[in-house]
Amino acid sequence: MSDVLENIDLFVDGYLTSLKIILWALAGSLPLGVLIAACRVSPIPPLRAFGTFWVTTFRNTPLTVVLFFCAFGLPELGINNSFFFFGVLGLVLYTSAFVCEAVRSGINSVPAGQAEAARSIGLDFSQGLRFVVLPQALRTVVPPLGSVLIAMFKNSAVVGAFGVGGDLWSTGLGLTSAQGYPALTIFGIGVAVGFLCITLPAGALLQVLERRVAIAR
Amino acid sequence: MSQQETVLYDAQGPRARRRTRIGTAVAVLLLLGLAYVVVQRLAERDQFSMEKWGPLIDPGNETFDAVWRLIGEGVVNTVRAAILAMVLSIVLGTLIAVARLSVGRIGRIPLIGLIEILRGLPVVVLVFIAVRVLPDVGVDLRGLPGGQVLWGLVIGLTAYNMVIFAEIVRAGVASLPKGQREAALATGLTSGQTMRLVLLPQAFRTMLPAIISQLIVVLKDTSLVTFIANYDELLSQGESIRRNLDNPIQTFVVIALLYIAINYLLGRLAQYIEKRQSGRGRSAAATVEQEAAPTAGA
Numbered sequence: 001m002s003d004v005l006e007n008i009d010l011f012v013d014g015y016l017t018s019l020k021i022i023l024w025a026l027a028g029s030l031p032l033g034v035l036i037a038a039c040r041v042s043p044i045p046p047l048r049a050f051g052t053f054w055v056t057t058f059r060n061t062p063l064t065v066v067l068f069f070c071a072f073g074l075p076e077l078g079i080n081n082s083f084f085f086f087g088v089l090g091l092v093l094y095t096s097a098f099v100c101e102a103v104r105s106g107i108n109s110v111p112a113g114q115a116e117a118a119r120s121i122g123l124d125f126s127q128g129l130r131f132v133v134l135p136q137a138l139r140t141v142v143p144p145l146g147s148v149l150i151a152m153f154k155n156s157a158v159v160g161a162f163g164v165g166g167d168l169w170s171t172g173l174g175l176t177s178a179q180g181y182p183a184l185t186i187f188g189i190g191v192a193v194g195f196l197c198i199t200l201p202a203g204a205l206l207q208v209l210e211r212r213v214a215i216a217r
Numbered sequence: 218m219s220q221q222e223t224v225l226y227d228a229q230g231p232r233a234r235r236r237t238r239i240g241t242a243v244a245v246l247l248l249l250g251l252a253y254v255v256v257q258r259l260a261e262r263d264q265f266s267m268e269k270w271g272p273l274i275d276p277g278n279e280t281f282d283a284v285w286r287l288i289g290e291g292v293v294n295t296v297r298a299a300i301l302a303m304v305l306s307i308v309l310g311t312l313i314a315v316a317r318l319s320v321g322r323i324g325r326i327p328l329i330g331l332i333e334i335l336r337g338l339p340v341v342v343l344v345f346i347a348v349r350v351l352p353d354v355g356v357d358l359r360g361l362p363g364g365q366v367l368w369g370l371v372i373g374l375t376a377y378n379m380v381i382f383a384e385i386v387r388a389g390v391a392s393l394p395k396g397q398r399e400a401a402l403a404t405g406l407t408s409g410q411t412m413r414l415v416l417l418p419q420a421f422r423t424m425l426p427a428i429i430s431q432l433i434v435v436l437k438d439t440s441l442v443t444f445i446a447n448y449d450e451l452l453s454q455g456e457s458i459r460r461n462l463d464n465p466i467q468t469f470v471v472i473a474l475l476y477i478a479i480n481y482l483l484g485r486l487a488q489y490i491e492k493r494q495s496g497r498g499r500s501a502a503a504t505v506e507q508e509a510a511p512t513a514g515a
Contacts, residue, residue: 043229043237046244060480061473062437064444064452069473072465077258157339161444169341176349183349192338192346199337 003181004190007171014171015194021088021156021167022198028092029152033099040104051100058097063155066090067162087159091152098148106141107133139213146206153198168194259466269464273471284458291454292475298367298450299436302374306435307428309375310382315412317387332380341441344373348446366448374435385427389420423494429487433480440476451475 004011040051058066067090071083110133118128160169172191175181229237259265271278317328335343348369351358358368393416401411440452447453455472459465 042240043233044240044244046241046248050244050248056481057473057477060433060437060477060484062440062452062476064440065455065469065473065476068452068456068459069465069469072459073469076264076466077262154337154339157341158441158444161341161441182353183346184353187342187346188350191342192334195339195342196334196337200333203333203337 003175003185004193007175007181007190010171010175011168011190011194014166014168014191015197017164017167018156018160018169018194018198021084021091021159021164022153024088025091025095025152025156025159026149028088029095029099032092032096034103036096036100037103037107040100041107055097055100058094059101061094063090063094063158064162066094067159071162083162084164087162087164090162091155091159094155095148095152098151099145102144102148103137103141105144106137106139109140110136142213143206143210146202146209150199150202150206153202154195157195264466269462269467272458272462272464273467280462284462287449287454287458288451288471288475290449291451292479294367294448295436295439295450296479297363298370298374298439298442298448299432301367301371302378302435302439303428303432305371305375306378306382306431309379311386311417313379313383314386314390315417317383318390318412319408332383335376335380338377340374340377340438341444343376344370344438344441345445347373347376348442364448366442366446369446370439370442370448374438377438378431378435381431382428385424385431386417386420389424389427390416392423393419425494426487426491429483429490433483436480436483437476 036051036054039047040055042048067087070090070093071086074081074086114132114136115128118132123131156167157169160167161173164170168191172186175186175190176183263269267275272280272284275281313328313332317325317332320328348366351369351372352365358365358372361368390412397415397419398411401415402408406414439450442448442450443453443456451472455468459468462468
């Protein structure tokens with residue numbers, strides 16, 4: 001325990017860097033995922049095919065492979081950037097596929113009769129979408145999207161392990177490998193508690209939110 | 218029917234069909250343009266050269282055999298770790314679920330705590346703890362067949378996935394009609410027998426798609442060991458090929474395609490089973506109902 005307390009400022013720094021990775025990945029993967037979902041439900045066949053291709057590719061590839069491809073493959077194409085950038089980029093690409101599927105399942109869960117009723121009372125496409133379909137879809141999306149995002153918070157550790165530096169994982173690794181602290185306390189307590197401080201509140205928040213938006217159908 | 222059934226729009230009329238055709242043309246142009254830019258970039262950087270692709274796709278290449286032997290070993294090791302972790306997770310997860318359903322309100326608290334903690338940690342942290350910390354605290358895995366790293370990886374993956382399975386099993390048992398348990402108890406089975414002979418078999422059948430989906434997750438997560446220790450699974454093998462041949466794009470495309478192929482097939486299998494069950498599930502339930510009356514009377 002004292003091993004952790006001695007280095008508490010390092011752990012706090014690591015925690016904040018992990019939060020930074022998470023926030024960037026959120027800002028990237030949510031809009032991208034929704035965009036891909038829009039492609040997948042659009043009436044335009046090539047866009048649907050593109051959406052399906054995207055989801056099949058990134059959902060079935062391990063995040064690690066996506067990261068390796070970003071960090072070693074992209075520089076071959078003349079795209080050079082920091083490991084932080086490549087790490088967040090890989091996490092965004094990977095997570096967007098799961099966000100897309102959560103959003104799409106939400107849209108598909110709205111009974112067809114709802115949209116038909118909207119059309120029959122004279123609402124046009126965008127009105128039907130805005131007042132009838134989306135409000136219901138968004139509520140159904142909350143639980144699966146929440147678990148996708150919590151999984152992404154945890155996956156930020158993989159980005160850290162990939163060598164971003166300064167996040168919770170790297171802090172733990174630096175202390176154990178370079179400074180010889182025992183892995184048991186550093187990882188078993190320091191790093192673990194750090195991640196639990198991210199995932200447990202997020203999980204609790206999600207539960208509150210789920211109860212708020214729950215609808216009986 | 219070219220249009221898929223969707224909540225968002227009706228079967229299209231002539232005007233909407235024309236708009237769709239225009240949209241299709243624009244989208245095709247955009248996607249082709251995107252593909253052109255990518256291919257152009259790849260060609261410009263000499264990424265289509267046989268020097269880079271040869272070892273992976275040309276059987277006549279001198280390193281072809283060695284490369285694919287490495288990849289083959291990688292696939293075997295990945296699948297082995299995934300299946301071991303999967304079997305252990307199912308067994309332990311079922312035990313946890315049964316324990317959670319059988320102990321009282323207070324006995325449940327430590328179990329729920331364990332589930333929440335293990336579920337809240339990144340798998341990569343759990344694998345690290347299993348591989349690096351367990352030997353420190355005197356758990357010797359070296360005697361086991363396959364070596365210390367394999368079992369560290371398996372234990373790390375199991376620690377995470379067993380609680381996921383505990384939740385899947387619990388949901389599966391909870392989804393069964395209440396009458397199943399009541400009927401089993403009424404025929405004189407003990408609560409242990411009820412769980413073992415009546416509830417779990419039915420729960421497992423409905424859980425099969427979820428089990429396969431989780432297998433995909435486990436398969437992908439085996440690659441996390443790359444960051445932690447030497448275990449020659451698929452990604453690690455790809456990484457050493459890349460380091461020797463200096464062809465990251467080509468190697469990782471091939472590695473990714475292998476993962477995608479395996480996981481895609483598993484995903485389709487899960488969908489297929491789910492579809493077959495939703496068809497059969499009702500008729501099986503109906504049969505059970507029909508047969509239940511005479512059996513109960515006998």
